[in-house]
Amino acid sequence: MSTMTAQTTQVYSIFIRATPEQVWDAITKPEFTQKYFHGSVIESDYAPGSPYRGFAADGSVQYVDGEVLEADPPRLLRTTWRAVWSPDLAEEPFSRVSWEIEPTGEGVTRLTVVHDDLERAPKTAESVASPDGWSFVVSGLKSVLETGEGLG
Amino acid sequence: MDDDRVFKALADPTRRHLLDRLFERDGRTLTELESDLEMTRFGVMKHLRVLEDAGLVVSRRNGREKLHFLNPVPIRLIHDRWIDKYTERRVSALADLKTELEETA
Numbered sequence: 001m002s003t004m005t006a007q008t009t010q011v012y013s014i015f016i017r018a019t020p021e022q023v024w025d026a027i028t029k030p031e032f033t034q035k036y037f038h039g040s041v042i043e044s045d046y047a048p049g050s051p052y053r054g055f056a057a058d059g060s061v062q063y064v065d066g067e068v069l070e071a072d073p074p075r076l077l078r079t080t081w082r083a084v085w086s087p088d089l090a091e092e093p094f095s096r097v098s099w100e101i102e103p104t105g106e107g108v109t110r111l112t113v114v115h116d117d118l119e120r121a122p123k124t125a126e127s128v129a130s131p132d133g134w135s136f137v138v139s140g141l142k143s144v145l146e147t148g149e150g151l152g
Numbered sequence: 153m154d155d156d157r158v159f160k161a162l163a164d165p166t167r168r169h170l171l172d173r174l175f176e177r178d179g180r181t182l183t184e185l186e187s188d189l190e191m192t193r194f195g196v197m198k199h200l201r202v203l204e205d206a207g208l209v210v211s212r213r214n215g216r217e218k219l220h221f222l223n224p225v226p227i228r229l230i231h232d233r234w235i236d237k238y239t240e241r242r243v244s245a246l247a248d249l250k251t252e253l254e255e256t257a
Contacts, residue, residue: 007178011221013210014229015154112210135228 006125009116012134018145020101020109024074026141027099035150036140038132040064044079046071052079061085066094075101081115083124092121113138154206155233158226161206166191167199171208174222181217 016023026032030041033054040054040063047068054064063085070078077099083089096117102110113134118125128134140150161167170185186196200220203209207226211218 009179011210011223012225013223014225135224139228
C-alpha cells in the first residue's frame with residue numbers, strides 16, 4: 001500500500017473456529033491480547049465512556065489510547081482509537097475501531113474489524129493498513145483461538 | 153478459512169480487476185464498480201458475489217447504499233500459508249532480475 005493513500009474506512013474480516021464468547025474474550029482479555037496484539041496488554045472495564053488503553057506487557061510504554069463508545073458482549077465493541085506507539089502517530093486525532101462478532105453456524109464465528117474516522121489521521125491509516133497492521137492482528141487472533149499460539 | 157474459494161475467486165481477470173479497483177479506492181457502490189466494465193450489472197453482481205463468498209470483499213450498508221470493501225485478510229492468510237514458505241532469497245532475486253530486465257527493455 002506504500003504508493004497509495006491509505007483508505008479512511010478499512011475493513012478486515014476473518015472466520016474463526018470459535019464461539020462468539022471466545023472471540024469476545026480474545027479481544028478483551030489481556031492474557032489473550034498480548035499473544036497477538038504486538039505484545040500489548042489491553043486494559044479497560046468495557047463500560048461506555050471508560051478508557052480503552054493498550055500497554056507493553058511490563059506496563060512501561062503505552063501503545064494505544066482510546067475510550068469505549070459501545071460494548072455489547074459478545075457482539076460489538078466500539079472504541080475511539082489513537083495510536084501512541086510513535087510520536088508522529090500520537091499527534092493525529094482519534095479515529096474509531098469497531099469489532100463486530102457474528103456467529104455463522106457450525107462453530108464458526110466471523111470477526112470484522114472496521115477502522116474508520118481516519119480522514120484526519122492519514123499516518124495512522126497507513127500504519128494500520130501495513131503488513132503489521134490489522135491484517136496481522138486479526139490473523140494472529142484467529143491463530144491464538146484455533147491453535148493457542150500467536151504468529152511469530 | 154476456505155483456500156479453495158479464495159483461489160477460485162482470484163482465478164478470473166474480471167474479479168482481479170474489481171479487487172484492484174477497490175484497492176485504489178475502497179467503499180464503492182455496484183454502480184461505480186460496473187462503470188468501466190463491459191458487462192451487464194447482473195454479471196458484475198455475480199462476480200462480486202463470488203468475491204464476497206470467498207471473503208475477499210465485504211459489503212456494508214450505509215443508508216440506502218451498499219458499499220463494497222476490499223478485505224485483505226484472506227490474501228494475507230494465503231500469503232502466510234502458500235507464499236512465505238516458498239519465497240526464499242533465490243526466488244526473490246529472480247523476481248528482482250525479471251523486474252529489472254522488463255523495466256530496461
